[in-house]
Amino acid sequence: MPRLSIAKDFLPGYTKLEKSVQKAVLDALGKFAEHTHAGLHLEKLRNPKDSRIRTIRITEFWRGVVLAQGNGEDYLLVTVLPHDKANAYAVSRKFSVNMAIGVLEVRDQDALDSFGPALRQVADATETRLFDAVNDTDLIRLGIDREVLPLVRLLTAENHLTALATLLPEPQYNALLALAMGMTPEEAWQEISAYLADAEAPAEIDPDDLATAIERTPDRYATVSGPDELAEILAHPFAAWRTFLHPRQRRVAYRASHRGPVLVSGGAGTGKTVAALHRAAFLAQRLPVGTGAGILLTTFTRNLADALADQLRVLVADDAVRARIEVVNVDRLAYQVVSTATGTNPEIVAASRYTGLWQSASASVGGTLTPSFLQREWEQVILAQALPDRDAYLACERKGRGRPINAVTRGQAWTAISAVLDNLRQSGQRTHLQVANDAADILAEGARARYRHVLVDEGQDLHPAQWRLLRRAVASGPDDLFVVSDPHQRIYDNRVSLAALGIEVRGRSSRLTVSYRTTQEILAWSVRMLGGKPAEGLDDTADALDGYRSPMHGGRPVIRGFPDWATELAAIVEQVRTWLAAGVEAHAIGVTARTSTRVKDIRAALDAAAIANATRSNADAVQVGTMHGMKGMEFRCVAVAGIDAGSVPATAAITPRAEDPTAYEQDTQRERCLLFVACTRARDALHVSYSGAPSHFLT
Numbered sequence: 001m002p003r004l005s006i007a008k009d010f011l012p013g014y015t016k017l018e019k020s021v022q023k024a025v026l027d028a029l030g031k032f033a034e035h036t037h038a039g040l041h042l043e044k045l046r047n048p049k050d051s052r053i054r055t056i057r058i059t060e061f062w063r064g065v066v067l068a069q070g071n072g073e074d075y076l077l078v079t080v081l082p083h084d085k086a087n088a089y090a091v092s093r094k095f096s097v098n099m100a101i102g103v104l105e106v107r108d109q110d111a112l113d114s115f116g117p118a119l120r121q122v123a124d125a126t127e128t129r130l131f132d133a134v135n136d137t138d139l140i141r142l143g144i145d146r147e148v149l150p151l152v153r154l155l156t157a158e159n160h161l162t163a164l165a166t167l168l169p170e171p172q173y174n175a176l177l178a179l180a181m182g183m184t185p186e187e188a189w190q191e192i193s194a195y196l197a198d199a200e201a202p203a204e205i206d207p208d209d210l211a212t213a214i215e216r217t218p219d220r221y222a223t224v225s226g227p228d229e230l231a232e233i234l235a236h237p238f239a240a241w242r243t244f245l246h247p248r249q250r251r252v253a254y255r256a257s258h259r260g261p262v263l264v265s266g267g268a269g270t271g272k273t274v275a276a277l278h279r280a281a282f283l284a285q286r287l288p289v290g291t292g293a294g295i296l297l298t299t300f301t302r303n304l305a306d307a308l309a310d311q312l313r314v315l316v317a318d319d320a321v322r323a324r325i326e327v328v329n330v331d332r333l334a335y336q337v338v339s340t341a342t343g344t345n346p347e348i349v350a351a352s353r354y355t356g357l358w359q360s361a362s363a364s365v366g367g368t369l370t371p372s373f374l375q376r377e378w379e380q381v382i383l384a385q386a387l388p389d390r391d392a393y394l395a396c397e398r399k400g401r402g403r404p405i406n407a408v409t410r411g412q413a414w415t416a417i418s419a420v421l422d423n424l425r426q427s428g429q430r431t432h433l434q435v436a437n438d439a440a441d442i443l444a445e446g447a448r449a450r451y452r453h454v455l456v457d458e459g460q461d462l463h464p465a466q467w468r469l470l471r472r473a474v475a476s477g478p479d480d481l482f483v484v485s486d487p488h489q490r491i492y493d494n495r496v497s498l499a500a501l502g503i504e505v506r507g508r509s510s511r512l513t514v515s516y517r518t519t520q521e522i523l524a525w526s527v528r529m530l531g532g533k534p535a536e537g538l539d540d541t542a543d544a545l546d547g548y549r550s551p552m553h554g555g556r557p558v559i560r561g562f563p564d565w566a567t568e569l570a571a572i573v574e575q576v577r578t579w580l581a582a583g584v585e586a587h588a589i590g591v592t593a594r595t596s597t598r599v600k601d602i603r604a605a606l607d608a609a610a611i612a613n614a615t616r617s618n619a620d621a622v623q624v625g626t627m628h629g630m631k632g633m634e635f636r637c638v639a640v641a642g643i644d645a646g647s648v649p650a651t652a653a654i655t656p657r658a659e660d661p662t663a664y665e666q667d668t669q670r671e672r673c674l675l676f677v678a679c680t681r682a683r684d685a686l687h688v689s690y691s692g693a694p695s696h697f698l699t
Contacts, residue, residue, distance in 0.1 A: 004029065004230070005076045005214050005223045008244045011237040012636070012684075013079060016583030017062075024058045025080055026234050042068060045087065049109040050094040052210075053078075055086055065090045067210065074211040076221065078106075097213040098171055100143030101195050102202040103247075104213035104221065105169035112151055112167050119154040130155040130180055138185040142175040142192055152176065170551055171195045194514070197247045219246040219516070232317065237585075244516075245278055246271060252510055253278035261481035263459075263498070263505040263539055267548045268526075268680035269517025272484035273632065276455050277308065279482050281316045283453050284324040293326035296450075296473060298333060299457040300492065303616050304632040305329040308457060310618065326451075330466045331432045333473070337439035337450075346438075349429040357423055361416040369413055370659060373403070376493070378417045383433055384464040390414050400495050402662020437465040443472035450474070458632065459485035459538055461492045467501045487535035487543050491628060491674045493666070498538045509539050513547040515680075517634055519554035522686045526557075526679040529697055530672050557679070557686040559698065565598075565642070565691045569605040572639050575687050576611055576622055579637045586612060590635035591624045592678050593642040594650055599626055602641060627678040638682035640675070643698060644690040648675060672697060 006029075014022065042054040055063045063086035067076040081089060092110035097103070123129060131139070131152060144152060148168070155161055158180045165173055171192055178188035193201070197216040206212065214221045222244065224230045245253060249271040252264055266272050280297045287294050297312070299305050309327040316322045328336075339345045349357075358371035369377075380400060387393045394410050405413065424430060430438070443450060454474040456462070462470075474480045481503060498505055515523055527545060534542040562568040572591060579589050591606075591613075593599050599615070603624050606613040612621040616629060623635065642648070649671035655663035675697055679686055690698070 003074050003211065003223055005074070005221045006230075006233070007076065007078050008220050008222070010077060010079050011233075013081075014234065015237050015585045015588065017080065021059060021062055021080075022234070024062070025064070026231065028056060028058055028064060029077060029230055029234075042066065045091050048091045052095065053090045053093065055090055063087070067095055069208075069210045074214075076104075076210070076214060094147075095210070096145055096147075097205060097207045097209070098143040098145075098169070098195075099205050099207065100141060100201065101171060101192060101216070102205045102213060103171065103195055103197070103217040104210060105145075105171065107145075107148070107169050107172075108167040112148070112164070115164065115167075116151060116154070119151065119156075119160065122160075123154040123156055126156045128156070129153065130157060130161065131176075134179055134185065139175075142179075142185060142188055143171055144175065145172065148172065174551075194246075194248045197250055199251055216247075218250055219244050228317065232314065245274060246514065246516055248512065248514070249275045250278070252512075254282055257478050258482075258508055259478055260476070260508060261498070261503050261505050262483065263509040263537075264482070264484045264512065265486060265509070265537055265539075265543060266484075266512030267486060267515060267523075267545055268489060268677065269515035269523070269550070269634075270512035270548075271516055272486065272512060273308070273311075273457050275512075276457050276482060276484045277311055277315055280312070280325050280453075280455050281321065283479065284316070284321050287324050287452070289320070291324055291452075293324060294452040295325045296333070296454045296470075297325055297327045297457070298330050298454065298470070299632070300330060300461040301631070302329045302332065303629055304458060305332070306616065307632050330436065330462060330469065334432070334436040334439035334466070334469055337442055337469070338435055341442045346435045347429045348435070349424060349427075349431055353429075354431065357420045361420050364419060365412050365416050369409070369416060372655060372663075373659065374413060374416055374420075376663070377401070377413050378420070379433060379463070380493070380495075382417065383437060386437065386465070386468070400662075401660075402665075403660040433463055433465050436463070436469050440465065440468040440472050443469065446472075448475075453479055453482070455482040455484075457484055458489070459483040460487050460490045460496075461494060462496065463494045464496055464501060467496060467498070467503065471501060471503055483538065485538050487537045488530055488545060489631070489673055489677050490535065491631065491670060491677060493670065495536065496538055497540050499540060505539050511543075513549065515548065515550040516552070518550060518680055518683050518686075519552045520550040521554055521556045522679065522682055523548070523550045525686075526676055529676045529679065531669065533669065535669075554684055557688055559688045560690075561694060562689060562691050565601070568641065568689050568691045569601060571689060572602060572641055572687075573605050573609045573611065575639055576606065577609070579685070580611070580622075584636050586620050586622050587618075588636040589622045589639075590630060590633060590637070590681055591622060591639045591641065592627050592630045592681070593640075594627055594647050594674075595642075596626055598642045598647070599624055627674050630681050631677055633681055634683060635681050636683050637685040637687075638679070639687040639689070640678045641689050642691070643675070643688055643695045645693040645695055648695040648697060 042056060044054060052068055054066045054068050056066055058064050058080055061083055062080060063083050064080045065078040065086055067078055092108055093106050094109040095106050098105050139149060161176055161180055175188050175192050178191045253275040264272055264275060280295055284295055297308055299308060305327055312322060312327060335346055358375045361374050362369055362371045381398050382393055385396055387396055393414055394407060450473045454470055534544040537543045562571060576589060591602055593602060603613055606622060613624050614621040615625045649668060653671060654667045657664040
């Protein structure tokens with residue numbers, strides 16, 4: 001049966017097309033998806049570098065570039081361009097199967113050929129060449145195409161290789177770069193093996209089997225099952241772009257089985273969340289029909305859970321399979337467990353009242369222990385360790401708390417904390433963390449586990465009480481827990497050791513280091529916001545972001561200062577207008593600030609400019625929200641506003657150094673992480689602004 005695949009790189013260009021052209025693309029491709037493509041005219045080209053490339057008519061002025069396998073059964077849509085540009089692209093490119101790893105590659109053969117004479121002239125005048133120490137057999141074993149090999153042999157300097165970076169397929173360029181940097185062929189293979197769809201290289205590779213090569217290249221191409229899936233992808237192209245998996249991510253997501261809990265860590269944009277989504281879909285497809293929601297996909301906040309549910313709808317078209325996955329944030333899960341077991345809905349204490357209780361508790365001990373100290377002592381020591389009584393608290397190790405206190409002070413703290421808990425109990429109110437703790441106790445008494453598999457996104461932000469709940473929601477065994485985490489994106493005040501909670505991931509941890517969301521320019525600049533300190537991971541090891549990089553390149557972040565907030569707002573509006581005029585989808589633009597007050601100002605300015613905007617909405621509108629609210633989201637273009645000295649770091653979020661030096665350092669680092677999170681939401685463009693003096697994070 002004929003099959004249609006689409007290139008990932010086609011999707012960003014599709015979003016920039018006029019609506020009428022987009023409709024024409026959908027109509028034309030729909031004939032492929034419906035297997036009625038015989039009615040389309042696949043036009044051959046004169047003197048193409050690849051005889052399998054064709055063009056199809058989209059409109060009078062637009063053409064699609066299609067790679068057609070000789071069997072007449074498999075077609076790949078590469079791009080859609082204006083007529084002349086489409087023809088120029090089609091005659092200059094050559095597709096081939098990498099004979100080392102089996103993936104489908106494309107290179108600009110016309111441009112490579114034009115480099116030949118100049119490189120030969122330099123090579124003839126030079127005694128040594130860049131790859132003299134590497135024989136042809138090793139180069140071919142690393143996937144260098146035999147047709148490219150003569151050009152490689154002409155290279156005399158690393159800067160000549162760099163000039164070919166955008167012309168060669170990424171695996172071939174990286175193999176050559178590794179060798180040029182002094183790696184052995186064996187070491188270079190370790191770099192290239194990251195592109196393998198499976199753990200091992202294919203036993204057999206057919207250079208003419210494009211369909212199999214496409215299947216081995218899930219990060220670049222996707223095969224469409226039919227017109228419905230095609231329509232869904234083109235209706236949400238940016239969302240679809242996010243679901244493509246790099247081979248390294250795919251190996252994590254599609255491993256047949258794990259013997260126990262798994263931890264996947266990695267920096268922003270490395271595909272942890274996408275891997276978790278694919279893992280959930282993979283496990284769901286294996287569940288028997290009629291299982292119900294046997295899989296839990298959870299995260300810290302409701303906004304993040306909503307985003308996961310949206311992405312899951314794009315990834316899993318089958319309603320029956322998707323119904324086997326329950327997507328809910330951990331607070332909601334705890335609420336459901338408690339309300340089902342007790343027959344009553346837990347009443348959550350209001351944030352203002354909760355703050356007032358701690359202020360009263362502090363006053364009861366003469367202010368010697370501040371409200372924030374007492375609250376943290378309760379949440380990070382007593383509740384975190386599930387300490388049952390005063391004696392247990394007096395004897396415990398207060399790991400992670402910087403200010404040492406003696407037994408007398410501990411006694412005072414216990415008395416003050418107990419008064420807060422008594423007040424909550426008498427009013428019938430609880431915090432979300434207390435509900436999670438109660439839910440964990442309820443599940444511990446149950447005869448059978450609630451789920452077969454539990455997958456956790458943004459694991460670094462969960463509290464120990466929430467981890468106890470998740471541990472008890474699924475029976476210990478193969479594929480029980482799948483956790484993704486990045487300690488450098490820890491934006492809430494929780495620090496956890498999974499081993500201490502009975503979740504052993506040693507030997508089943510993996511780390512993703514390549515960001516496929518954002519460019520290297522944005523990534524390198526954003527990493528500076530973290531201050532260079534390693535972060536402690538959930539597996540008790542330090543994470544220093546070694547090897548964290550992006551293969552994509554683009555413009556540098558734009559950092560602009562303004563005399564006042566009003567002028568900065570006007571510039572933000574103008575920047576958004578510029579992106580919209582360039583064809584960026586409105587919902588692919590994000591604008592964020594540290595506080596809700598500034599977010600309201602930004603939305604008002606956009607409203608005044610008649611620019612549609614929303615907060616956490618599926619509407620085709622510019623998305624505006626706080627930095628916390630933007631967690632888990634991705635955009636083509638992002639404006640990060642209000643990064644001035646008085647706003648970032650937020651004074652209210654920082655414990656005074658004199659009160660607790662450790663808490664001060666932790667709070668400051670958490671604010672750094674928050675800015676890092678905000679900046680790494682951007683894929684293509686990042687605009688950072690401030691009024692008056694800039695935050696010291698920027699200097």
